[in-house]
Amino acid sequence: MVTLFDDVFSPYARKVRIALYEKGVPFERERALHGDCNRTDFIDVNPRAEVPALVDGDFSLYDSTVICEYLEDRYPEPSLYPADPRRRAKCRLIEDIADTQLDAALYAVTVIEFGRNERHPEIRAAAARDVSRIFDELEHQLGTSDFFCETYSLADIAVVPHAVVASFLGFAPDGQRHRGLAAWLARVQERPAVVHDNADVLDTLSRLQAEQRSAFDPYRVQWRSDRLEWVIKNGFADWLLAEMRAGRTFFPLTVAD
Ligand SMILES: N[C@@H](CCC(=O)N[C@@H](CS)C(=O)NCC(=O)O)C(=O)O
Numbered sequence: 001m002v003t004l005f006d007d008v009f010s011p012y013a014r015k016v017r018i019a020l021y022e023k024g025v026p027f028e029r030e031r032a033l034h035g036d037c038n039r040t041d042f043i044d045v046n047p048r049a050e051v052p053a054l055v056d057g058d059f060s061l062y063d064s065t066v067i068c069e070y071l072e073d074r075y076p077e078p079s080l081y082p083a084d085p086r087r088r089a090k091c092r093l094i095e096d097i098a099d100t101q102l103d104a105a106l107y108a109v110t111v112i113e114f115g116r117n118e119r120h121p122e123i124r125a126a127a128a129r130d131v132s133r134i135f136d137e138l139e140h141q142l143g144t145s146d147f148f149c150e151t152y153s154l155a156d157i158a159v160v161p162h163a164v165v166a167s168f169l170g171f172a173p174d175g176q177r178h179r180g181l182a183a184w185l186a187r188v189q190e191r192p193a194v195v196h197d198n199a200d201v202l203d204t205l206s207r208l209q210a211e212q213r214s215a216f217d218p219y220r221v222q223w224r225s226d227r228l229e230w231v232i233k234n235g236f237a238d239w240l241l242a243e244m245r246a247g248r249t250f251f252p253l254t255v256a257d
Contacts, residue, residue: 002027005042005053005062008204009215011103011161012064013052014197018157019068021193023075040253048252050222065095068154080154087149094141094148094155097134102162104230105130109169115218126234131171135178142180146187160188164198222250 004020006013006029020027032042032051046053046062053062056074061067072081082088109127112120138159141148148155163185166172173181188194208215221243223231231240243249 003030003055004028005030005032005045005051005055007032007051008201010051011165012050012099014161014201015064015154015158016052016054016067016071017200018160018191018193018197019071019080019154021196022078022080022157022191023071025071025075043253050252065092065099068095068157072154080152080157082149082151082153087153090141091149091153091155094138095158097137098155098158098162100226102131102134102159102166104226105134106162106165106169106171107227108231108236110165111218111221113169115214115216115221120239123234123236123239126236127169128171130230130234131166132174132177135166135173135181139173139178139181142184144180147184152188152191156184156188157194160185160194164189164201219248220250221248222252224252 002020002025004013004016004027006017008031030042032049032053040049042053043049045055045060048062050062052064052067054060054067054070056070061070068080072079081091105127108123109120112118112123138148147153148159163173163181167185173185175182189198205215223240228240231237240249
């Protein structure tokens, strides 16, 4: 049985779960809580202590992109990558746009607004601009197709969790400017695998709200790579420094830790 080190809200874990559901691979979930930073209880599976990480018998690996490629090789049917080399490359490119750019544009505003119930109008405005720019690019990549690579693929699976978060934060694809993308988002959310995972996210959110618990600790925030780049290049280095001085920032574990 495959074990997934998981967090219900992580867009990267969502990507892997949706791929597993699409492929009909049964799996166990080990909850490795997002926001409970610098855990050491699964560093044997992922030395960065990030979700998702996957254990398949005596084999383990991490990083959602690597995991999804492994799942494709291990469980080839149904295929989630196009066979044509150019479409396959395009699939990986769109996955990369979702994982690096879209995620980074949404991260700080998620922490501030959803996590802390606070407002930072400049960060919101920068996120709105950047999400709109990325949606322009995705609209262009989609063209007149139903899915990014003609048929449903990992590209669609990678974008949908971030697009759902964007909509939740008030950055939904614009019905005029991003007409194709708005229709794509509705279409992809009809896939049973996506319906199933969306329900899981919403049910967990409702349960946490009823218990007056938050989805993650917004004052113990894990920062890395593209998320840091986004904050700094958009002019919020001082904000980040204040966060660091307040002891609210954490980074993936290093060997020395
Ligand atoms: N490149 C990694 C990124 C994974 C990642 O950033 N995971 C976040 C959750 S979205 C995490 O586990 N952070 C640790 C924490 O918040 O404690 C992937 O694609 O799997």
